[in-house]
Amino acid sequence: MTAAAVTKAEVLELAEQYLCPDRVRTMRTAGIAMVIGRREGYRLWDLDGTERIDLHLNGGVYNLGHRNPDVIATLLEAVQTYDIGNHHFPSGPRAVLARRLVEATPGMRYAVFASGGGEAVDLAIKSARRATGRRVIISLTDAYHGHTGLALTAGDERAAAAFLSDDPNDVIRVPFDDLAALEHALIAHDVAAVLVETIPATAGFPVPSTGYLPGLRRLCDAHGAAYIADEVQTGLGRTGSLWGTQHFGVVPDILVTGKGLSGGIYPIAATLLSEPMGAWLEQDGWGHISTFGGSELGCQVAGTVLDLTLAPATVERAAAVARRWARGLAELARRYPGWIAEVRQTGLVIGLRMHQEMGGMLMTKLLFDEGVWAMFAGFDRSVLQVKPGLLMDDATIDEALAAFDRACATAASW
Template sequence: MTGPQGRATVSREGALELAERYVCPDRVRTLRALAVDLVVGRREGYRLWDVDGRDYLDLHLNGGVFNLGHRNPELVDVLVDALQTLDIGNHHFPSVERSLLAEQLVGLTPGSRYAVFASGGGEAVDLALKSARRATGRRKIVSVTGAYHGHTGLALAAGDERAAESFLSDGAPRDFTRVPFDDLEAVERALGAGDVAAVILETVPATVGFPLVSPDYLHGVRRLCDEAGALYVADEVQTGLGRTGSLWGVQRAGVVPDVLVCGKGLSGGLYPLAATLLSERAGRWLEEDGWGHVSTFGGAEVGCRVGRAVLDITTRTSTQDRISALVARFTTGLDELQRKHPDRLLEVRQTGLVIGLRFDHPQGGMLMTKALHGLGLWAMFAGFDPSALQVKPGLLMDDEMADDVLARLDRAVATLPAGAVS
């Protein structure tokens, strides 16, 4: 079937059928089992419409890709304007756009000296771990059980074991050690032999439902890395770009990493872009080996323009004020929610606007995804802990929408079975 301007159009059912046949059969079936049959059509701000016109609030934002809203008009203008004169660019040559974005990122990121660009977070994590290996001459990578760093090579091997093993991509197991989250003694033991290149940490682990971090944990990891000569790699793909209330989550904790990885929101939701920010030590190879790492689409010039605008908007006083107001509103609202549903909502985990809710039911987060979908709100359960729900409010959301989100959460929690486990 053909729509306006000769574009092919397809119904929601048709799109689901094609996706099930050609793209992601199991994913379509799993979502359908949850009664989720959303095929996104129109999108604007923090609202989505499925192709049949049903509207949703987006409280998932694809992990922060849409921090500043879907099709943020300021960012759309920047991209359209960039396309008048630029394209992806040639990654072999120095480029004005990449250089300016690199300067801006390094200026905003304590401890960083160089910026290397990628087209996605996994690729940027791979580069972080490669750099740590080259800087230290060691192979071993320490990560956290239940971590998620992407589905590319080293990133996949450092993440959840099951995902890597099923593709026979778990690396040489002796090169990847996992430790429980928030356990400093385990990190100390893992670093004991002095053979570790890097400890990689999501500042707040997303896929286990954003558990709270003990106040001294990140500092402790920093100290242990220094003592062992290992690099601290901060994966800020979800926690970066303002979501914790600071530009980077590690800044909120007062920790300076050797390497910081950002992605998702840097794209403005419009052009794929990620970056690995390297300290002097981690990035020394850039001084020695001009083609040590190359990426055709990493740092595409039109994307860099958008990335700069993302940083401008995110660091603006009005945005900072909006984030602070939202943090306070969600703190109060979620506290009320927990007082109202103590037998259902076990834990509110809030680090700025990085929020996880854990329920008193092993599938509580999943049941919430389903109930909220029915109430026109899109939020995802935590992939590695279905008892938890990820809550990611847009950074520019207004108070009225925040209250609407809290009201829908309240209605959805009320549908959960009470006191199922304890």
């Protein structure tokens, strides 16, 4: 049986048996079981034929749309010449992409590639520890940085404990946007790094106060800790700047990118390191190895992703998309004040908070039935994450907003 030959019911059956039983059962019970067949631009087609607008984008993987033709053309051309490469030797695609990322990112000097965001966060933590000679990591309460080793340990305590990966001696968690708590933790421990998402996705994209990230930067400097910016979701043009840190006017010591760097076509992620954070690369050439990290095919694809993301036409379009969403969501908030509590928006990084504790979760289901796929925030289920693509056209935005209107009307009628 080939994948193309199976029906939706057969796929769900197979997945429930062999892939992730609980997830499949939960999605089925919630009435949001989708099996993606065709996908194009910002649209997904369920195998049962239902069409939906994608406002989840797999966390930004599809910033430039599903099956972006320029990204596909790059991959097709790349496979004529390249493959994964060999981790002992540099290659043209890997070296050129490293230079491009470093040159595009203030404060950075080296790039180390990974096959996914979690692996890149792991390397960020390892580098900070190696540079500072300290172990303790400060992260945020309700943080998600991936499910690999150190990323899992540094994220949500319950998720780490489920795999016996929690380590209270090594990870201190402080609330978001709370400089006093951060300072207290920095004074109390010998801290290697403060690891934060620029706008925490799974917490519902709360917008940091004006002074928060600059204050965090100052506190890290004062206490000799590295500032690691996880830009897996907030990078690559989503805030209006290439990186969210640029939007907020701060320069971290280490910046992690992933998801969208792949163009949704070939997995690749990167850890960008400042001179001191990457000093170990000058001394220990085999200090870190990743067979698939920096695959030549992925590097070629990521080069095109950077070209497209930085193109003035894309930057302009992304700004127009953000403005249209801002107008549309403000109108919805005005029409449904009893349902919508708050619109949190930084460019295309948007959280829609409902008054009801489970409001974001309910919106996921209501929108699913209205032809939109958008996911609530895992750590704050009152919030719906809204992640429009950089190149979304006006008609698609308006169609999605009309679905939001219908969903809000239903919720308001309860």
